[in-house]
Amino acid sequence: ETGVTQSPTHLIKTRGQQVTLRCSSQSGHNTVSWYQQALGQGPQFIFQYYREEENGRGNFPPRFSGLQFPNYSSELNVNALELDDSALYLCASSPGQVNTEAFFGQGTRLTVV
Amino acid sequence: DQQVKQNSPSLSVQEGRISILNCDYTNSMFDYFLWYKKYPAEGPTFLISISSIKDKNEDGRFTVFLNKSAKHLSLHIVPSQPGDSAVYFCAASAFSTASKLTFGTGTRLQVTL
Numbered sequence: 001e002t003g004v005t006q007s008p009t010h011l012i013k014t015r016g017q018q019v020t021l022r023c024s025s026q027s028g029h030n031t032v033s034w035y036q037q038a039l040g041q042g043p044q045f046i047f048q049y050y051r052e053e054e055n056g057r058g059n060f061p062p063r064f065s066g067l068q069f070p071n072y073s074s075e076l077n078v079n080a081l082e083l084d085d086s087a088l089y090l091c092a093s094s095p096g097q098v099n100t101e102a103f104f105g106q107g108t109r110l111t112v113v
Numbered sequence: 114d115q116q117v118k119q120n121s122p123s124l125s126v127q128e129g130r131i132s133i134l135n136c137d138y139t140n141s142m143f144d145y146f147l148w149y150k151k152y153p154a155e156g157p158t159f160l161i162s163i164s165s166i167k168d169k170n171e172d173g174r175f176t177v178f179l180n181k182s183a184k185h186l187s188l189h190i191v192p193s194q195p196g197d198s199a200v201y202f203c204a205a206s207a208f209s210t211a212s213k214l215t216f217g218t219g220t221r222l223q224v225t226l
Contacts, residue, residue, distance in 0.1 A: 004156070006156075033213070033214070035214075035216075040218070041218055042117075042202050042204075042216030042217050042218050042219055043157070043202070043214070043216045044216070045213045045214060045215065048213060056213050058213070090156055090157070092156075092214075101147060101159045101162055102147075102159070102214060103159060104149075104156035104157045104158070104159075105156050106154070106155050106156045107155075107156050
């Protein structure tokens with residue numbers, strides 16, 4: 001059984017550019033969530049996908065968007081990057097939507113310069 | 114508005130002793146609580162969870178206690194081991210918002226020899 005994997009592990013982008021981060025969910029998990037973790041903070045919920053539909057969103061602007069594919073893998077897209085978008089982006093998968101553990105990948109460290 | 118609070122940014126405990134990590138929450142809709150451990154350059158690792166219908170849950174050296182009237186939970190690690198040194202995050206979710214997790218800011222635990 002493979003765990004949650006994310007790619008790339010590190011990324012440097014220029015302000016104004018666009019970025020796509022990828023996540024493969026754990027086998028058997030149909031729910032994927034994305035979190036942003038700034039330095040010294042806890043992870044902040046961006047959004048969640050369940051069976052290819054967005055199912056909940058946190059306080060992030062529309063330039064943060066995502067997709068979930070039929071195999072339950074997922075992408076996070078961020079347009080018009082800002083310096084404050086520099087953070088660790090975490091993907092988590094879970095076997096259901098409600099009151100269940102979420103299992104995290106190792107994260108993608110995004111630096112915007 | 115910080116709905117999940119971990120007021121101790123750090124804690125130092127001797128090997129073999131008990132580590133107690135605390136967490137407070139303000140949102141009375143939260144009904145499921147989790148603890149995660151995070152090492153540098155890794156994603157959070159799920160440790161233990163508790164539903165609001167319980168007041169205690171044990172898993173090996175880890176026990177979580179929930180006091181709903183005080184909106185407080187704690188994680189006990191007995192006995193503490195040097196490998197437990199990490200940042201610990203408390204997280205909460207509500208049935209109404211699916212498995213969106215709201216995290217605290219974390220407590221760094223250092224287990225000394």
